[in-house]
Amino acid sequence: MNFDALAGVLLIPAVAAAALAALPGYRISARLNVLAALLTFATAVSLFVVQPASGPYLLVDDLNKVFIVLTTFVGFTTTIFSASYIGHEIEAGRLTPSFVRFYHAMYQVLMFAMNLALVANNIGLMWVAIELATLTTVLMVGIYRTHEALEAAWKYFILGSVGIGLALFGTILVYMAAQPVIGEGLNAMVWTVLVTKAAQFDPALLDVAFVFLLLGYGTKVGLAPLHAWLPDAHAEGPTPISAVLSGLLLNVALYALLRFKMLLALNPSALAPGPLMVTLGLISCLFAAFMLYRRRDIKRMFAYSSIEHMGIIVFAFGMGGALANFAGLLHMTMHSLTKSAIFYAVGHISQVKGTQKIADMGGLTVSNPVLGWGLVLGVAAIAGLPPLGIFMSEFLVVSSTFAREPWLATVLVIGILVGLGGLFLRLNAIAFGEPRGPAAPAQASYVPMFAHLAIVATAGVYLPPALVTGFENVARLLG
Amino acid sequence: MRGNLTFDIAHLLAGSLVLVSFLQLYQARLYALLNIYALHALVLAASVAWQAFVQGAPHLYVTAAIALVFKAIVIPVVLHRIIVRLGIHREIETVVGVGPAMLAGMGLVALSMVVMLRVTPGADPLAREDLAFALSVVLLGLLMMVTRRNAVSQVVGFMSLENGLVLAATGARGMPLVVEISVAFSVLIAFIVIGIFLFRIRERFDTVDVQALDNFRGERR
Numbered sequence: 001m002n003f004d005a006l007a008g009v010l011l012i013p014a015v016a017a018a019a020l021a022a023l024p025g026y027r028i029s030a031r032l033n034v035l036a037a038l039l040t041f042a043t044a045v046s047l048f049v050v051q052p053a054s055g056p057y058l059l060v061d062d063l064n065k066v067f068i069v070l071t072t073f074v075g076f077t078t079t080i081f082s083a084s085y086i087g088h089e090i091e092a093g094r095l096t097p098s099f100v101r102f103y104h105a106m107y108q109v110l111m112f113a114m115n116l117a118l119v120a121n122n123i124g125l126m127w128v129a130i131e132l133a134t135l136t137t138v139l140m141v142g143i144y145r146t147h148e149a150l151e152a153a154w155k156y157f158i159l160g161s162v163g164i165g166l167a168l169f170g171t172i173l174v175y176m177a178a179q180p181v182i183g184e185g186l187n188a189m190v191w192t193v194l195v196t197k198a199a200q201f202d203p204a205l206l207d208v209a210f211v212f213l214l215l216g217y218g219t220k221v222g223l224a225p226l227h228a229w230l231p232d233a234h235a236e237g238p239t240p241i242s243a244v245l246s247g248l249l250l251n252v253a254l255y256a257l258l259r260f261k262m263l264l265a266l267n268p269s270a271l272a273p274g275p276l277m278v279t280l281g282l283i284s285c286l287f288a289a290f291m292l293y294r295r296r297d298i299k300r301m302f303a304y305s306s307i308e309h310m311g312i313i314v315f316a317f318g319m320g321g322a323l324a325n326f327a328g329l330l331h332m333t334m335h336s337l338t339k340s341a342i343f344y345a346v347g348h349i350s351q352v353k354g355t356q357k358i359a360d361m362g363g364l365t366v367s368n369p370v371l372g373w374g375l376v377l378g379v380a381a382i383a384g385l386p387p388l389g390i391f392m393s394e395f396l397v398v399s400s401t402f403a404r405e406p407w408l409a410t411v412l413v414i415g416i417l418v419g420l421g422g423l424f425l426r427l428n429a430i431a432f433g434e435p436r437g438p439a440a441p442a443q444a445s446y447v448p449m450f451a452h453l454a455i456v457a458t459a460g461v462y463l464p465p466a467l468v469t470g471f472e473n474v475a476r477l478l479g
Numbered sequence: 480m481r482g483n484l485t486f487d488i489a490h491l492l493a494g495s496l497v498l499v500s501f502l503q504l505y506q507a508r509l510y511a512l513l514n515i516y517a518l519h520a521l522v523l524a525a526s527v528a529w530q531a532f533v534q535g536a537p538h539l540y541v542t543a544a545i546a547l548v549f550k551a552i553v554i555p556v557v558l559h560r561i562i563v564r565l566g567i568h569r570e571i572e573t574v575v576g577v578g579p580a581m582l583a584g585m586g587l588v589a590l591s592m593v594v595m596l597r598v599t600p601g602a603d604p605l606a607r608e609d610l611a612f613a614l615s616v617v618l619l620g621l622l623m624m625v626t627r628r629n630a631v632s633q634v635v636g637f638m639s640l641e642n643g644l645v646l647a648a649t650g651a652r653g654m655p656l657v658v659e660i661s662v663a664f665s666v667l668i669a670f671i672v673i674g675i676f677l678f679r680i681r682e683r684f685d686t687v688d689v690q691a692l693d694n695f696r697g698e699r700r
Binding site for chain 1: 594595597598599606610613614617621624630633637640641644647648651652653654655
């Protein structure tokens, strides 16, 4: 094979990062950034056509293909948004050209790290990739150098490192459990080998390992009560990074967790990971839903909404079974698309208004109709109004739970409804009423936002059969 | 007989690491804290080197060398300089007093012994003890990060936590080198990031007291 798509997914961002670090001039680098992300996305899609063989370090299967395509797609649309966003930031003098150069290079490093985490066939390599992704986002969150940005980056760094440290301890324990069965050396860290022998591992060791992994990677997923870094990091970093954090990085951490869950599920005497995930998911959903009410900062509000939705997704995967897994997967996809679309809108809105404070915005549908209605549509989607995509996935989560655990489903519905109320309360102040604050027309690229929203709206009424079978396969894989 | 001796020495070294973690907990001055951290890294280096010898795994000597040169010498020296430049070689305020911190530390060590020794009855005794000690060191590092307000001592807490992870990784027989290098690498990156942050924090706030950071936090109205 002349061209290995698997290597392409990793090499394109890596080469682009090096080139972007060397290139001055933000116009060219913004275009190169878009081009590189488009190429990565095209390569990722080609994984569905020709599936490369898995080696001891890299792996492609039905599960991670879904994640890779989603990651590279949102990564690509975010670069388009980022190009217009960064242009405005330079004009406003909030970022200097050297920082922008750094920003573009880091963006591609982040894409590289996330793709590496997704294709890693080695639990150690996966850990390294997630650590790399954490470090790059820490640097990007602190890029504005304000008090708040530095504090957010510091908090994210410390909490993220502790999380990643606990995850490493869990990874070592998994190796310890595998080593007596598989033998010393590389093989005892390879997913494809681990899953064949998981039934013979020491269950007690696996249990302890999973608790560490859940706490460690759970911090990165943003599960309450380990979420403290998430609202600050979303609110203080550049908005494209908020979009990537919410839409992608949380998913990557979740993917790591799902892999380990699959491993535990293969061992009959190990503890069932489901109840732990269900509990953390419900706590996150309820907690974040109530937190939505007192937000004053628009990005912080949507960060809490991300915690709520990650809670729902982890809950769905924790319930397990074909239907709940399908719902969780669909919800994850819909949430990534919707939340990044919302952040695209929010980025331009805060640039127009010159602030992120909700109190200083108002009447957006009058002053900036396209942005305003885009935000209204996005919030309607994220709150779960029919007939949009999130309504459907939430409906699936709830209905599949009602059939098995009615009480849990009731709690979940309460969380969703409380969250809906909070979002609309704030949306009313932002989008309608008397226009407040500056109302200059935005120099925005609306394409990414409306492209995402169009997909979400379509998914609400029609899912292509190919997608459904694909998701069903993955749902079966997840057990 | 020889088997017993190797076990005893490994046990002694890993146990000393836990003891040094305790020493860190109550250091009230930053200089002393850094010196104890250097000692911590030194004990780690000895422990890793002993594991390399016992397991006949020469690549572990690399890990030991990294611990010795980088963690026991370079980082303490650099942090020393940062402290001087920032002019904060005064006393540390601890949030919790020495007594409660030590008691909490003992509780954590007991916890990790109970957890690790119970779940690994079948494992190699050497790996088993190492793992229990490593978890104690990790938890003591966490405890230190929680009880300190000063950014430098939080970083030291984080680095001793990483030392615990290295101890665990080397205790697991035949764990591929990938991980050791990555751990060392991450410490390096972590340190650079932290170093940059400390300087920026100095520029912006004139203090590295995290309490001061808290004043700028969150909820803008």
